[in-house]
Amino acid sequence: MPIRHCIVHLIEKKPDGSPAVLHARDTELAESQAIENLLADLNESYNAKQGKAWGYFHDESGAFPFSGWLAQYLENAQDFTAFSRQAVEHLQKLMEESNLSTGGHVLFAHYQQGMTEYLAIALLHHSEGVAVTDSLDVTPAKHLDLGQLHLAARINLSEWRNNKQSRQYISFIKGKNGKKVSDYFRDFIGCQEGVDAPGETRTLLKAFSDFVESEDLSEDETRAKTSALVDYASSQARLGEAITLEELSGLIDEDRPKAFYDHIRNKDYGLSPEIPPDKRTLNQFRRFTGRAEGLSISFEAHLLGSRIEYDEAQDTLIIRQLPTQLKDQLKRNKD
Structure with a gap:
């Protein structure tokens, strides 16, 4: 230096x-x-x-x-x-x-x-x-x-x-x-x-969650990509450096290094090419995922205890404020 x-x-x-x-x-x-x-x-x-x-x-x-x-x-x-x-x-x-x-x-x-x-x-x-x-x-x-x-x-x-x-x-x-x-x-x-570093970081994590859902990935693939994002973003935060979206995209998917970057651009999340990471927001981010017998569940860890409750004794999840797209499908099926 x-x-x-x-x-x-x-x-x-x-x-x-x-x-x-x-x-x-x-x-x-x-x-x-x-x-x-x-x-x-x-x-x-x-x-x-x-x-x-x-x-x-x-x-x-x-x-x-x-x-x-x-x-x-x-x-x-x-x-x-x-x-x-x-x-x-x-x-x-x-x-x-x-x-x-x-x-x-x-x-x-x-x-x-x-x-x-x-x-x-x-x-x-x-x-x-x-x-x-x-x-x-x-x-x-x-x-x-x-x-x-x-x-x-x-x-x-x-x-x-x-x-x-x-x-x-x-x-x-x-x-x-x-x-x-x-x-x-x-x-x-x-x-x-x-x-707004916390806001930009939350938007990035929302874009990542949308990307993972759209890719229909396995549990192991989702976990690996989540680890790649959090490890890179946390490393940049420790160094005091910005997150570079193109570099992050390449780390998330080495076979398709532009896939996540193109997803962000096509969906117009309003993110800059480089964003400052917010450590507190990153520390709250981890995904719980599970898939079995036609059921697939995935949500961010910070939602547990607020919008999502887990009853271990009853082996149930209670989900509040369902996504609009899911509610529309359920209503159409009921009709």
């Missing part, structure tokens, strides 16, 4: 309305194994976070100047240190306006993975711990607590520059509990949500 530029600034701020004090670094950090380890750990923690949103920049303006500064840096109009200083001063101002915000170390890292360039920005905090010294004394020690990562964003610089129509080149951690204390950080980046 080549790191092109990296710098850390410090903003001291308590969530009590007190002024935010900036301690800005004058030069970027030199390459080191410690920096590489930090960025690797940061990416691992960030990728594991649930509740991320995907979006794109607001138009550059006085309220949202960050994208303009970033463009100047990428066009070599200013260096990385000057860009990060402008950005962190803007963050300091927004942090002062947000009484609930807390300061911390602000990391800016421009790095590359494969052919793709990224900019990661994160507000880092410390935890108190203990360490054993060379003389075998026990002493208090601070360490960066990446498990408590609440304010961070990652910008796919390559996609931003090369795909002007994209609405998902920025990902950021969403806050919780109503009006979010993290709103100021999203505004600092100048980002607006462009893709």
Whole structure:
């Protein structure tokens, strides 16, 4: 993971309305194994976070100047240190306006993975711990607590520059509990949500369920294709990468690698060629299937306990809200 530029600034701020004090670094950090380890750990923690949103920049303006500064840096109009200083001063101002915000170390890292360039920005905090010294004394020690990562964003610089129509080149951690204390950080980046990751993932799983039904597959074939989808989508979620529909289609059916992709396009589910996976939605998805003596039953696991009830003692399933197509057939048969 080549790191092109990296710098850390410090903003001291308590969530009590007190002024935010900036301690800005004058030069970027030199390459080191410690920096590489930090960025690797940061990416691992960030990728594991649930509740991320995907979006794109607001138009550059006085309220949202960050994208303009970033463009100047990428066009070599200013260096990385000057860009990060402008950005962190803007963050300091927004942090002062947000009484609930807390300061911390602000990391800016421009790095590359494969052919793709990224900019990661994160507000880092410390935890108190203990360490054993060379003389075998026990002493208090601070360490960066990446498990408590609440304010961070990652910008796919390559996609931003090369795909002007994209609405998902920025990902950021969403806050919780109503009006979010993290709103100021999203505004600092100048980002607006462009893709509903849980909704897109649910639509993908619905398209897959429809595809499996239309193919009239055996139980083993259905299970294998479901595993292929969930394994691939979960892997992409761990890596912080999008699901590529064409790649997924090839994994689901190696003999007919375009079959699932064509199904999605022909049925017009409205999915983009690449969609961000939502881990929570994926974790809920598993199919129960069974077939015997002219009876075929298949449903998603999350429906059990809501629309579908299983009575083990009576060996029965109770199904509510039957599909419209099935109800129509039953009505016609009754007539």
